[in-house]
Amino acid sequence: MSSEHETLLAVMVASGAAMIIAYLNKKKPRRYWRTELYKKRTGSELMLDMKFQSVSGQYKNFTRMSPTDFDNLLNRIGHKISRQETYLRSPISAQDRLAVTLRFLATGDSYTSLQYLFRISKQAIGRIIPEVCAALVEELAEYVKLPKTPTDWKKISSTFDTVWNIPHCVGALDGKHVVLQSPINSGSDFFNYKSYFSIVLLALVDGNYNFIFADVGCQGRISDGGVVRNSKLYKMLTENTLGLPLPEELPGRQMKLPYFFVGDSAFALSENVMKPYPGDHAPETSKRIFNYRLSRARRVVENTFGISSSVFRVLRKPMLLEPPKAEIVVMSVVVLHNYLRIHSPNLYTPVVVVVIFVLTRFTRP
Template structure:
């Protein structure tokens, strides 16, 4: 029951009083009017505070979605469609088929689910454009908070569906095929992979101090990878903080544990082509890595001879495959060209999804890798022409 108080001041001045229904408390006309107006104002305020389920233009997604543009590009400009999502229509439909069971949602009595096609296409646009979620919402009519969940969920689905596209060779025969590729393309025999790390710039996580601060004076996580001569990832490890050196990141991977304990079925040392010299199969990297019997790096500049200088040139020429791969990845997925404002755990899924898509598109042979993307050697002058 609401308790009504009598104003002593009002009674003192002889103001007329009234009785309030449902109880026997006496109020002055002034107090009664004040209470009524207060109740009206509170009711209006409560009504104004009523939350909306969604903004009106989000509810008109069927009118404003980018899906209309996507259909128009398929029908009229296939090259622009390929630039829009970094793949042709057939490849897109195949990818959609692979991940559909993992991301498809059911309509409810409250609202319609966002279609699978929009979920995949908006995720690809986020990866290839590097657009912020607040900007991306205007191209797809999906709220940023919803976009964030869709993108991570779709990236998880891509990783699961394409997991076979990134595989460490499992047999001696597979390792030998990798070595044959380096021999044929770069004239570097017995090479079974080029190793390097790439810093993925991120916004400094809250309460992280200098944990992710790197020597480039930015905050990052590290993408450590091994690639073959065809610019395809054979191993990726994502998530180490940028403070750790490339050599330290590699040593903390499961791959290195198996590699250093001879559990990867790497071929036994054999004779080099056209010689009687028996040498091991090796990974190659730069000066940041440790020299071992199965890992080669360039000679130090202080101890170079003519023969060692030639060796450094040929090793560096083969090693640039991994740097070119990072360049292709950054060019195709512009998300890597800005500081990403996501937690490191979510960022790891973004990076892994891009790596899997890179291999998937490369294997589909859809001109994903162009000649001017990579370094090549001028055989007349013996110089390396850098890619774009």
């Protein structure tokens, strides 16, 4: 074959390949803007029907809050999650956006399941939920605050002293693994010692089951001690910018004792972080009594994790989300927990529920 023929053949092959690639990349016209299923959206009507029957408890079971709290949230973030109406079609309302997000947080259901309940496509739900969660975190950030003055820290210490019988304690510190589906191209970065993929929620809690600090997103393979060292809290603690009170004497004592956070044995012992004595000790010994008192205070943070995950069950299921979006979802649960603890304590955490959590913790061996 002559060189001219070879050149012509190469040109024909290249042009044919280009035509095939162009055909494959050609954007096909959309068959539907919306299918009939989504045109008959009934989310607003569903919420309205449950609102008029709020005495039955269905509204609270569906959204995990009262109609008043839902309307208050809608008024606060409605302008952030609303979309402009166009000539093509009406946008999904802010009420439906908030409702589908709260339902996702309450159940952890898949987007496919939610699309049939709210008549919103799963692609739209995938955009709505992170946007609404980000709006909730931004708007309710004031509900999760570290104390700034020694007086504020002493108020927390007073609660731990009177309710949990441990003086000079200014917070209970612990980490919670939030289960993820294996993130793409992450290797073993998020694979923890419990043999599943996770991100870590590091939380500091006061004596009334409220979050006062939360750090979300550390890789699951990192230990609790490593999570603390990588957190903003540790940096403030080492730089002495937390505003903790100066060491003081206990009643009837002369030695000055610093104010401290309580944690389990995974944390490193320091001047402001207290952990139990290692090993088993004989009953009625001072070390055994100290460990008992410290564990009573430390379990406050575990109870807080239990309360929030029993209401917002998205924390109990593997999240089919990438870590950045999962972080926003977890942080929205944290701020909603504090928001509902303040505005609807009797509805969100009835006294009987708190008593059951405490008794369950103390009856364990």
